[in-house]
Amino acid sequence: xxxxxxxxxxxxxxxxxxxxxxxxxxxxxxxxxxxxxxxxxxxxxxxxxxxxxxxxxxxxxxxxxxxxxxxxxxxxxxxxxxxxxxxxxxxxxxxxxxxxxxxxxxxxxxxxxxxxxxxxxxxxxxxxxxxxxxxxxxxxxxxxxxxxxxxxxxxxxxxxxxxxxxxxxxxxxxxxxxxxxxxxxxxxxxxxxxxxxxxxxxxxxxxxxxxxxxxxxxxxxxxxxxxxxxxxxxxxxxxxxxxxxxxxxxxxxxxxxxxxxxxxxxxxxxx
Amino acid sequence: xxxxxxxxxxxxxxxxxxxxxxxxxxxxxxxxxxxxxxxxxxxxxxxxxxxxxxxxxxxxxxxxxxxxxxxxxxxxxxxxxxxxxxxxxxxxxxxxxxxxxxxxxxxxxxxxxxxxxxxxxxxxxxxxxxxxxxxxxxxxxxxxxxxxxxxxxxxxxxxxxxxxxxxxxxxxxxxxxxxxxxxxxxxxxxxxxxxxxxxxxxxxxxxxxxxxxxxxxxxxxxxxxxxxxxxxxxxxxxxxxxxxxxxxxxxxxxxxxxxxxxxxxxxxxxx
Numbered sequence: 001x002x003x004x005x006x007x008x009x010x011x012x013x014x015x016x017x018x019x020x021x022x023x024x025x026x027x028x029x030x031x032x033x034x035x036x037x038x039x040x041x042x043x044x045x046x047x048x049x050x051x052x053x054x055x056x057x058x059x060x061x062x063x064x065x066x067x068x069x070x071x072x073x074x075x076x077x078x079x080x081x082x083x084x085x086x087x088x089x090x091x092x093x094x095x096x097x098x099x100x101x102x103x104x105x106x107x108x109x110x111x112x113x114x115x116x117x118x119x120x121x122x123x124x125x126x127x128x129x130x131x132x133x134x135x136x137x138x139x140x141x142x143x144x145x146x147x148x149x150x151x152x153x154x155x156x157x158x159x160x161x162x163x164x165x166x167x168x169x170x171x172x173x174x175x176x177x178x179x180x181x182x183x184x185x186x187x188x189x190x191x192x193x194x195x196x197x198x199x200x201x202x203x204x205x206x207x208x209x210x211x212x213x214x215x216x217x218x219x220x221x222x223x224x225x226x227x228x229x230x231x232x233x234x235x236x237x238x239x240x241x242x243x244x245x246x247x248x249x250x251x252x253x254x255x256x257x258x259x260x261x262x263x264x265x266x267x268x269x270x271x
Numbered sequence: 272x273x274x275x276x277x278x279x280x281x282x283x284x285x286x287x288x289x290x291x292x293x294x295x296x297x298x299x300x301x302x303x304x305x306x307x308x309x310x311x312x313x314x315x316x317x318x319x320x321x322x323x324x325x326x327x328x329x330x331x332x333x334x335x336x337x338x339x340x341x342x343x344x345x346x347x348x349x350x351x352x353x354x355x356x357x358x359x360x361x362x363x364x365x366x367x368x369x370x371x372x373x374x375x376x377x378x379x380x381x382x383x384x385x386x387x388x389x390x391x392x393x394x395x396x397x398x399x400x401x402x403x404x405x406x407x408x409x410x411x412x413x414x415x416x417x418x419x420x421x422x423x424x425x426x427x428x429x430x431x432x433x434x435x436x437x438x439x440x441x442x443x444x445x446x447x448x449x450x451x452x453x454x455x456x457x458x459x460x461x462x463x464x465x466x467x468x469x470x471x472x473x474x475x476x477x478x479x480x481x482x483x484x485x486x487x488x489x490x491x492x493x494x495x496x497x498x499x500x501x502x503x504x505x506x507x508x509x510x511x512x513x514x515x516x517x518x519x520x521x522x523x524x525x526x527x528x529x530x531x532x533x534x535x536x537x538x539x540x541x542x
Contacts, residue, residue: 097495107415111423144378144486152382154483181490182517189494189517212425213484215415219452220488223460224368225496246453246463 002256003033011036011057013044014064041065045073052081052238058263061241061256071109074236086110086120087235089242090128091218092258093227098185102221103129103137103205107214108242109233115157118207119170122161124234125205126173131265132258139165140184140203141177142213146193148178154209173205174198181206181217222251230254232262239263273527274304282307282328284315285335312336316344323352323509329534332512332527342380345507357381357391358506360513361399362489363529364498369456373492374400374408374476378485379513380504386428389478390441393432395505396476397444402536403529410436411455411474412448413484417464419449425480444476445469452477452488493522501525503533510534 002008012019012030016037023030038044045065051057060081062070074080075087089108092101105125110117122139129137141158148155158177165175176199183190187201208214221227229251233240239259243252273279283290283301287308294301309315316336322328331352333341345351346358360379363372376396381388393410400408412429419426429448436446447470454461458472479485492498500522504511510530514523 095495111415142483142487144382144482152482181487182494185495192517208487209483210481211415211423212413212480213487216413216452216479216484216488217491220491223453224366224456246460 002253007257008059008260010034011051013038013047015039041069042073045070046079049073049079049081053079057238059239059241059256059259061259062243067108067242067244070240070242074240081237081240083235083237085124085235086117087233088121088124090125090232090234091214092132092230092232092254093218093221094229095221095225095227097225100202100204101134102203102227104214104218104221105205105207107208107211107218108231109211111211113210115160118157118161119164120235122170122173122175122205122207125207126170128232128234128262129204130172131262134204137173137204138199138202139173139175139177139205139207140179140199141175141207141209142181142184143178143209144180146178146180146183146190146195154178157209176200177207179203228254230258232258234262273524278528279330279531281305282322284309284318286310312340313344316341317350320344320350320352324350328509330510330512330527330530332530333514338379338513338515341511341513345511352508352511354506354508356395356506357388358504359392359395361396361503361505362485363403363501363503363525364489364492365500366492366496366498368496371473371475372405373474373498375485375489375492376476376478378479378482378489379502380482382482384481386431389428389432390435391506393441393444393446393476393478396478397441399503399505399533400475401443402533405475408444408475409470409473410444410446410448410476410478411450411470412446413452413455413477413479414449415451417449417451417454417461417466425449428480447471448478450474499525501529503529 003010011034013036016035019035038047048060088106088110090103090105091107092103094101103125106121126137141161143154143158148159155178162175162177164170176197183195183200184203190200222229233242239262241255241259243255274281282305284307287306290306309318319331359377359381361374361376362378363374374396377392397408412432414425414429419430426449433446433448435441447468454466454471455474461471493500504513510533512526512530514526
């Protein structure tokens with residue numbers, strides 16, 4: 001689909017015989033597509049990183065290697081694609097019940113981020129949203145409650161992150177929190193709790209306090225309520241697409257398109 | 272509604288003049304209802320605890336006092352309603368997209384439960400589900416992934432809790448985990464990841480690893496997707512109803528009914 005529409009030129013890396021056979025089975029024409037013969041997973045990953053490093057490819061898409069394998073190589077200080085910041089994952093969802101796209105972070109990479117990591121997770125998500133056309137994203141820092149509690153780290157971190165935005169230490173966005181999910185998605189429910197905020201009921205980015213909370217949220221959106229989904233890895237020198245086997249082809253399609261757009265923008269902002 | 276149907280006899284505690292005036296405004300007949308005149312929040316709470324202690328009331332329902340105020344009194348070692356175990360919160364949800372009720376715990380009381388607390392959170396939820404008619408509840412211990420990872424506490428706790436059930440240390444239920452939310456709600460998606468489990472796709476109880484994850488999940492179910500909801504506090508000597516101002520009257524109604532059923536069962540199991 002992506003190739004047919006001319007959005008990208010693929011380079012397939014792997015066991016050439018198996019790839020050709022798989023393509024034949026689904027009746028796909030591979031004559032015009034470049035296939036690099038690499039028998040091992042590690043070989044495939046190293047080849048893809050090399051292509052990107054030498055500007056012979058713009059985006060890496062995970063195939064039948066594990067996320068662990070590819071991310072280990074990506075994180076490698078010499079041969080990887082690290083920048084000075086942290087690498088984080090952002091899921092983008094379209095649900096009928098919300099009036100805009102929901103960017104949820106980080107459901108897949110950072111397990112229990114500390115304050116420093118949260119700052120970078122927000123900045124990665126903001127950069128991503130901006131590149132995808134949202135001028136000044138609104139970031140809701142999520143917790144279980146909307147009041148700051150000295151016994152709940154997530155509420156204190158949210159308060160600190162909001163203030164850091166006000167002081168110009170987090171830029172290009174509006175950050176507010178702590179929000180419980182109801183106040184983040186409904187200005188009316190927020191008002192009922194005495195909260196007035198530009199972010200309440202209009203959040204673009206939903207930052208969960210930990211990987212479990214973010215992942216349970218996105219899996220509920222997608223697998224219970226049929227959200228259309230797209231996945232992005234941010235903070236690397238080139239976009240990486242980490243779709244999983246349980247993702248449907250629509251999710252893979254949207255994820256490739258997002259990566260292409262992010263890759264194009266990346267080029268222009270790197271000059 | 273509850274009174275009209277004869278399910279309960281209410282005792283209203285608070286400023287009698289204000290209560291009478293509020294009832295008059297909505298055209299409610301209060302002539303037959305017992306109203307105890309108590310001007311202060313603390314007075315109201317203490318009175319309600321005293322009624323329960325002396326077997327003059329079976330259930331306490333929070334009115335316009337805060338959750339913090341009432342829970343502090345409930346937790347009091349002398350005058351409160353503690354048992355030897357911990358007190359936890361269970362939300363019960365009916366959503367179109369799942370074939371049975373979802374019991375989610377703990378979205379409101381235990382912030383970052385350790386393993387010991389998680390054991391009791393599960394046992395409280397199981398006791399509640401059993402009393403509400405589910406013979407042997409299936410408990411999905413949630414995390415961000417379904418493999419055990421030494422760097423993710425939630426996955427290790429889930430593994431331990433599953434084994435404790437197998438060894439008869441957690442009873443009356445089937446516990447399995449770690450599950451990502453997709454495997455918990457779909458046996459097909461679980462099978463796609465090589466997981467066969469009685470719990471996969473058929474969980475009654477969803478135990479989230481922390482308050483943030485549980486709360487974000489339930490707020491999403493209710494306020495984004497319109498789940499019918501009901502709230503229960505477990506582990507106290509009498510049921511306590513902690514509905515919040517943003518709950519609709521249907522939620523309050525179901526919560527009262529659940530508390531009544533739990534209160535009745537409590538009587539019979541205490542002999």
